[in-house]
Amino acid sequence: MQLDFHARELTVKLVYYGPALSGKTTNLQAIHRLLKTEGRGRLMTLETRDDRTLFFDLLPLTFATDAGLTVRVKLFTVPGQVIHNSTRKLVLQGADGVAFIADSQIQEVRANQASFKDLRQNLKDHGLNPSKLPLVIQYNKRDLPNVRSEEEIRRMASRGKEKIFLATATHGTGVMETFMGLTTETLQHLESEHQLKGRFGLDYQDVLAHLRQRFGATPGAA
Ligand SMILES: Nc1nc2c(ncn2[C@@H]2O[C@H](COP(=O)(O)OP(=O)(O)OP(=O)(O)O)[C@@H](O)[C@H]2O)c(=O)[nH]1
Numbered sequence: 001m002q003l004d005f006h007a008r009e010l011t012v013k014l015v016y017y018g019p020a021l022s023g024k025t026t027n028l029q030a031i032h033r034l035l036k037t038e039g040r041g042r043l044m045t046l047e048t049r050d051d052r053t054l055f056f057d058l059l060p061l062t063f064a065t066d067a068g069l070t071v072r073v074k075l076f077t078v079p080g081q082v083i084h085n086s087t088r089k090l091v092l093q094g095a096d097g098v099a100f101i102a103d104s105q106i107q108e109v110r111a112n113q114a115s116f117k118d119l120r121q122n123l124k125d126h127g128l129n130p131s132k133l134p135l136v137i138q139y140n141k142r143d144l145p146n147v148r149s150e151e152e153i154r155r156m157a158s159r160g161k162e163k164i165f166l167a168t169a170t171h172g173t174g175v176m177e178t179f180m181g182l183t184t185e186t187l188q189h190l191e192s193e194h195q196l197k198g199r200f201g202l203d204y205q206d207v208l209a210h211l212r213q214r215f216g217a218t219p220g221a222a
């Protein structure tokens with residue numbers, strides 16, 4: 001989180017993390033598509049020919065709150081390919097919250113696990129406590145045939161404390177719910193760590209309401 005007192009600006013950084021081709025870029029593309037055009041930032045993507053992020057994607061969202069503060073939410077994706085670890089680590093720096101985008105396909109179980117492990121290590125390397133950082137998990141590609149069952153996912157979810165979302169990012173399903181879930185967790189955490197309301201008059205519920213309005217619809221799970 002960055003707070004610029006002079007400009008009365010709060011910047012929140014959210015990172016979409018996960019193995020290669022799990023659908024991180026697709027999530028940002030869907031969010032971009034679902035947002036009303038007014039005040040919508042430009043989606044910056046840098047991809048190779050075969051859908052692979054080389055560096056990162058960035059979608060900035062900016063709006064004024066009732067407290068007279070400008071809030072900027074910066075959404076980043078990391079490149080999932082194993083070889084890009086140093087870039088992932090760089091993008092993760094200063095993250096306020098992470099959405100882990102897992103691939104639901106059974107053959108991707110190991111890739112998900114390896115990526116989750118590397119997320120925890122990279123957070124630790126940045127001096128961030130993985131168990132304290134706001135984190136939500138999305139199981140994407142629910143439309144494909146050979147995926148882990150919903151029951152199995154729910155069972156795993158009941159063992160962890162993270163919220164789980166099911167999605168088909170290419171159809172835009174579950175994308176907003178994941179994003180609003182992540183934003184809610186992150187703002188609640190920032191409020192408890194920094195007392196945004198008491199110190200700056202910033203009510204995080206107000207920020208969430210502004211975000212919901214940006215989509216022009218009421219997101220389900222948020
Ligand atoms: N069937 C299906 N395909 C999907 C879904 N989400 C993404 N894809 C496809 O999976 C491929 C990879 O998606 P990306 O969003 O580029 O994946 P990424 O996680 O950004 O990949 P890296 O940048 O390499 O880390 C693309 O061809 C997408 O169209 C989904 O929900 N269902």
Ligand SMILES: [Mg+2]
Binds near residue numbers: 026078
């Ligand atoms: Mg990508």
